Structures are given as structure tokens and as C-alpha cells.
Amino acid sequence: MKNELIDYCLRLGDSSLILSHRIAEYCSKAPILEEDLAITNVGLDLLGQAENFLTYAAELKGDTTADLLTFKRREGDFRCLHLVQTPNTDFAFILARQFLMDCYHQILFSKLISSEDETILGISKKAIKEVNYHLDRSNDWIKRLGLGTTESNERLQNAVNDLWMYTDELFIDNSTDIAMNKNKIAPLSSNLKSDWLEMVESALKFSEIKIPQEIRYSLRYGKDGFHTEYLGFILAEMQHLPLLYPDATW
Amino acid sequence: MSSDDQGILWEVFIQVKAGRPYKHIGSLHAYDKEMAMKSARDLYTRRNEGNGIWIVKAEDIISSEANDGEAFFDPSNDKVYRHPTFYKIPDGVKHI
Numbered sequence: 641m642k643n644e645l646i647d648y649c650l651r652l653g654d655s656s657l658i659l660s661h662r663i664a665e666y667c668s669k670a671p672i673l674e675e676d677l678a679i680t681n682v683g684l685d686l687l688g689q690a691e692n693f694l695t696y697a698a699e700l701k702g703d704t705t706a707d708l709l710t711f712k713r714r715e716g717d718f719r720c721l722h723l724v725q726t727p728n729t730d731f732a733f734i735l736a737r738q739f740l741m742d743c744y745h746q747i748l749f750s751k752l753i754s755s756e757d758e759t760i761l762g763i764s765k766k767a768i769k770e771v772n773y774h775l776d777r778s779n780d781w782i783k784r785l786g787l788g789t790t791e792s793n794e795r796l797q798n799a800v801n802d803l804w805m806y807t808d809e810l811f812i813d814n815s816t817d818i819a820m821n822k823n824k825i826a827p828l829s830s831n832l833k834s835d836w837l838e839m840v841e842s843a844l845k846f847s848e849i850k851i852p853q854e855i856r857y858s859l860r861y862g863k864d865g866f867h868t869e870y871l872g873f874i875l876a877e878m879q880h881l882p883l884l885y886p887d888a889t890w
Numbered sequence: 891m892s893s894d895d896q897g898i899l900w901e902v903f904i905q906v907k908a909g910r911p912y913k914h915i916g917s918l919h920a921y922d923k924e925m926a927m928k929s930a931r932d933l934y935t936r937r938n939e940g941n942g943i944w945i946v947k948a949e950d951i952i953s954s955e956a957n958d959g960e961a962f963f964d965p966s967n968d969k970v971y972r973h974p975t976f977y978k979i980p981d982g983v984k985h986i
Contacts, residue, residue, distance in 0.1 A: 672896045672919060673896075673899075673919075674896075674918050674919060674920060674925075674929040674932070674933060675929075677929075677932055677933055678928065678929060678932040678933075681932050683934055776928075777928060780924065781924070788966070
């Protein structure tokens with residue numbers, strides 16, 4: 641059970657960590673200054689959530705820290721979802737990815753606030769407030785882009801088309817999900833799907849965005865340690881400094 | 891959207907805590923009220939600066955003109971008796 645709990649914390653922590661890294665890459669590139677700050681704020685919230693989950697994972701593992709897990713771990717030991725690994729393209733893509741994750745986080749954390757694991761419960765109580773705001777923002781942008789100009793609608797539609805194949809993984813149960821559910825620590829991932837679909841589909845429909853059909857999904861998943869081709873490059877950038885200069889401080 | 895189209899200019903006022911006055915803290919660009927409010931939250935309250943936000947369209951603010959200066963303000967320069975500095979304040983009085 642302990643190993644599954646560690647695995648689950650890594651999944652939540654790594655997913656927030658990698659998404660926050662993607663957002664950090666976008667810093668200074670948003671169309672207007674106000675949005676640049678806002679999206680970077682979201683990234684910082686996610687980094688905070690990642691730190692909480694990785695600190696807990698490190699405690700459970702023993703003999704390691706959140707920093708070591710972040711900067712000295714191999715790609716195959718990461719448990720982040722594929723969706724968060726996708727490379728930034730344009731503003732519509734970044735907001736669409738954010739929206740899909742925000743819906744997922746909102747539904748997940750609203751269940752985790754009744755977890756029987758007190759640490760997960762505590763982290764989730766704090767995170768849900770942040771996530772509600774993230775969702776408010778990204779949901780707003782989905783409407784603005786979807787109902788905006790022909791170009792903004794088209795860009796958002798392209799983003800949703802490109803991202804949809806990664807959403808399947810969010811609701812796949814592996815042995816970790818089953819153990820978490822059995823011990824009343826977390827819901828089955830598959831149990832989140834109908835709420836998520838309803839939330840996402842109604843927002844997209846309202847914004848005149850079509851749900852992609854006939855999509856081929858991944859055969860292997862980030863939550864099992866099998867990653868997209870992008871993760872290696874993210875880690876190379878994120879980890880190279882602490883690997884080159886192990887004693888570096890600031 | 892042209893590259894310099896950042897929307898309308900808004901002025902932001904923050905209240906530090908309940909009962910205190912709203913103070914001007916800065917400005918921002920946004921396309922409408924909802925976006926202005928979200929941006930104000932992100933720009934000006936993320937370090938816990940306040941718990942209330944007022945936003946006003948910059949164009950709706952009635953402002954004195956720089957060249958009004960002489961007629962508007964100079965006459966009060968030499969009237970020190972308008973300042974309440976000629977009283978002794980009892981020790982028990984606070985918040986003055």
C-alpha cells in the first residue's frame with residue numbers, strides 16, 4: 641500500500657510540476673502583460689502543489705527530498721500525465737490544455753478533500769481554492785476564444801483536436817488507483833470521467849468548439865512511467881544545472 | 891487583434907482590510923469588466939495586499955488639469971490657519 645501511495649503522490653506532484661514547467665517556459669510570451677502575469681501565477685500555484693505532493697512522497701520514501709525527486713530522478717521514474725508534457729504552441733493551446741487539466745483537478749481535488757489520508761486531505765483543501773480560480777480563468781478564456789473571431793475559434797478547435805488524444809489517460813485505472821480506492825485515499829480515476837466529460841463538453845459546446853471524434857489514444861501511460869518523447873527534453877532542461885553543479889545554491 | 895490592441899485602460903483601487911479606504915494602486919488593460927477584475931486580482935492582490943478591489947474605467951475619472959494649478963491650488967498655499975495644528979491634542983485621543 642505504501643508504494644502505491646508514493647506512486648499516487650508522484651503522479652499528482654509530477655503532473656503539477658511538469659505543467660508548471662511548461663507554463664514557466666511561456667513566461668514573457670503571452671499576448672498581453674496582464675495575461676502573462678496571470679498564467680505565470682497559475683504556474684506558481686501548480687509548483688506549490690507539486691512541492692507539497694513531492695514532499696509527502698519524499699517523506700514516505702525516506703532518505704530523499706522533494707528537490708532530489710525533482711532534480712535527480714530519471715525519466716522512467718516520473719509519473720506525470722502525458723497531457724501536461726505537450727509542448728506549448730500558441731495561446732489557445734496553452735489555455736485549452738490548462739482548461740482540460742483545471743476541470744480534472746477541480747473534480748479530483750473535490751473528491752480528495754474527503755480522503756482518509758490526512759496529508760492528502762490537507763494539501764487538497766488548499767489546492768482546491770487555487771484550482772477553482774484557475775478553472776474560472778481558463779473557462780473564461782475558452783468562451784472568449786471560442787466565441788471570439790474566426791481565427792481564435794479555429795486556433796482553439798485545433799488545440800482541442802491535438803490535445804484530445806491525451807485525455808483518455810486521466811481516467812485509466814492502474815494498480816495504484818485500485819489500491820488508493822480500496823483504502824479510501826482517492827477515488828478511482830475512471831470514476832471522474834463522467835463529471836469531467838460533462839463539464840468539458842458543455843463548456844466547449846457553448847463556445848462552439850466540437851468534441852473530436854474517432855481519436856486514437858496512447859497505448860501506454862505516463863502514470864505507469866511510459867512517457868511522450870517530450871518529457872526527456874523537459875527534464876534535460878530542468879535538471880541540467882543541479883546535475884552539473886550539485887552544490888549550487890542561491 | 892493588432893499587436894498594440896490591449897483593450898481599455900482601467901484604474902485599480904485596493905482596500906487593505908474591511909473598513910479602511912480604497913487606495914489607488916495602479917492601472918491595467920482589459921477588454922471588459924470581468925477580465926479587468928481577474929487581472930486586478932492577479933496583478934495587485936497576489937501578495938496578500940488586500941481583500942477588496944474597485945475598478946474604474948480610466949476615461950470615467952474626472953481629473954483636474956495640470957494647467958489648472960494656479961487658480962485651483964495656489965490660493966490655499968498661504969492659509970496655514972486652515973490646518974488643525976493650533977490645538978493641543980489630549981493624550982487619550984487616538985487615530986489622529
